[in-house]
Amino acid sequence: MISSLVFFVLLAITSVAFYIRVKTITSNINLGRDVEISDNPSLRWKTMARVALGQSKMVTRPVAGFMHILIYLGFIIINLEILEIILDGLFGTHRIFSEFLGGLYKPFINSFEVLALGVLVACVVFLARRNVLKLKRFWSKEMTSWPKSDANIILIVEILLMTAFLTMNAADSILLNTPPLELGRFSLEHYTGVDMNNSGFVVSQLIVPLLPSDFTSLAFIERACWWFHIVGIFAFLNYVPYSKHFHIFLAFPNTYYSNLKNKGQFNSLEAVTKEVQLMMDPSADPYVNPPEGETTEVPKFGAKDVQDLTWKQLMDAYSCTECGRCTSVCPANQTGKLLSPRKIMMDTRDRLEEFGKGLDANGRDYKDGKSLLGSYISKEEVWACTTCNACTDACPVNIDPLSIIIDLRQHLVMEESAAPAELNNMFSNVENNGAPWQFAQADRLNWANED
Amino acid sequence: MSEFKVRTMAEMTAVGEVPEVLFWVGCAGSFDDRAKKITKAFAKILHLSGVKFAVLGTEEGCTGDPAKRSGNEFLFQMQAMMNIQVLNGYEVKKIVTTCPHCFNTLKNEYPELGGNYEVVHHTQFINSLLNDGKLSVSGGSFKGKKITFHDPCYLGRANGVYEAPREIIQKLDIQLTELRRCKSNALCCGAGGAQMFKEAEKGNKEINIERTEEALEIKPDVIAAGCPFCNTMMTDGVKNFEKEGEVQVLDIAEMVAQAADL
DSSP: OHHHHHHHHHHHHHHHHHHHHHHHHHHHHTTSBOOOOOSOHHHHHHHIIIIIISOTTGGGSHHHHHHHHHHHHHHHHHHHHHHHHHHHHHHTOSSTHHHHHGGGHHHHHHHHHHHHHHHHHHHHHHHHHHHTSOOGGGSSTTOOHHHHHHHHHHHHHHHHHHHHHHHHHHHHHHHHTSOHHHHHTTTOTTSOOOOOTTSOOTTGGGTGGGSOSSHHHHHHHHHHHHHHHHHHHHHHHHHGGGSGGGHHHHHHHHHHTOOOSOTTOOOOOHHHHHHHHHHHOTTOOTTSOOOTTOOOOOOOOSOSSGGGSBHHHHHHHHHOOOOOHHHHHOHHHHTTOSOOHHHHHHHHHHHHHHHHHHHHHHOTTOOOSOOIIIIIBOHHHHHTOOOOOHHHHHOTTOOOHHHHHHHHHHIIIIISOOOOHHHHHHHHHHHHHSSSSSOOGGGTTGGGGOO | OOSSOOOBHHHHHHTTOOOSEEEEOHHHHHHOHHHHHHHHHHHHHHHHTTOOEEBOGGGOOOOSHHHHHTTOHHHHHHHHHHHHHHHHHTTOOEEEESOHHHHHIIIIISGGGTOOOEEEEHHHHHHHHHHTTSSOOOGGGGTTOOEEEOOOTTTTTTTOOOHHHHHHHHHTTOOBOOOSSOGGGOOOOSOTTTGGGSOOOSOSSOHHHHHHHHHHHTOOSEEEESOHHHHHHHHHHHHHTTOTTTOEEEEHHHHHHHHTTO
């Protein structure tokens, strides 16, 4: 009874804390510009099914892809077991699903154990790739101490959780295989009701020989692991939204709202179209008053700070799990330039978190004198991009760092006139003679008269 | 081009004729000495295949691609709208271009501004000429040569065109040796995003050197390209390694023209 109450309180705290954090993230994402993304829902669902649910882009790198699928499957399916644990916790029952599943219960738990072992192995391999093999993409410049430890914490916690789960099952299997009469002498008769066929569970039986033989100790180990496991999961749930690991939730909406256009098609700025049309229309009167109700506010071009980006670009930032596949294929990064698409996403998220906190503390008109461009991302990074789309192609959850880079460039060029001098030359050539180089328009067809 | 006269849209329209396709030459194709060879090769292919084509000539202007990629949306849209006025004025339906940047911009970014055309890259166009039997090639001139293909970003990743150039290469009787990073994994030549027109930011290597190194690893006789800018970057890379005597950088159109004995 007391344990049910304690469990209920813990569950309530977990849920409320998680809810509050998710609300903060949602309102941060909504600081972005509004943009309508509702076309082609069937293709959107398919993209989500293929890329997020089906992990199609993960497996382009087979080793990491396979290990990730182990963890992913384990994570999703073992959640069914967590449902049982929560019900047991609330109602003081023991392995409540065994009542409904009968003879199927043991195979049900066995399958979880296999998955748990898979998760365990994958986490160990991942830890080794990061800390022993030191794969380049986990050690680049933007992987400072927090991003590195964030990844390690998650992997270690997952290993601990899986170990607790398996140890719990091992201790329990001994008790479940003991006749209730015998257990009754220790008031442990509730360890019953599972059809065990006098053997252990498929994986955790390997742990059985390591355990003590007296029933009181076994019951203590079982309970301790049970509580450690579930409290660990509660803690994990509230760690995730503060960490890069939030991709486990956002991968789904983020792929749903993927860019479905050809990657080469960059967004068109409507505000610019209006002005250009006005410029090209010989009958337009530039001094005419705008029609009633229309604002005369000068539109802003491009992005300087996070609130100039769209909500989708901000969702991208929270979806990034810092795997670094984008950076590892970026031509600028591979040749030693400062640009790293992963850093663009990490900076966007860090700046958004900082700005969101400032707004919460100081009200809606808060300004802190900082901005994404300048305080986080330098011009040098922005200008190093070749717009080759390798980063967007590599991202396993369809994040688009390139669109942010272009928005920052638009701000530099159209708001600050701060393009590199050579690009300004190119602009004036295009403007004056219709080509990026200084050749006369009249010479365009000269090639046709040459041999 | 002594063999035939390249006609402009203005000339054709004046005599009431309509071309099958407009050949969008592009700035590099019009002015850059190396790229002009590609332009001429492709014009010869069109002529030989009996395709009735026209160019805009002095009425053509930069599509605005380098302006757009570097964030100058104003300049891009000015260029786009001027070009669209010209193209729509001539009621152009189909465009072919030898430059993936022009291809991408005309195909994907002009429709929103009122320019709707069927746009194809010259490798797609040549491939269909070969498929339709309007053009035939013999692979003789490339027999025994080792050839690799560098995917242009704005043809490949940007628009998903990977097969057309490869099918042409196959029809030239060439055993293609793929680069380590090819198709959607291809490494950029370093020219995109208006990088062609500026010095690269500080780093430890130029991107075209990295890419050329990768190509030279397989010791090719020819590095095939499908973009005038990639062509320049790879040519410079090959020169940097002083391999210009052994390794040629050729556009697919030039290879076809050579094989068709043009």
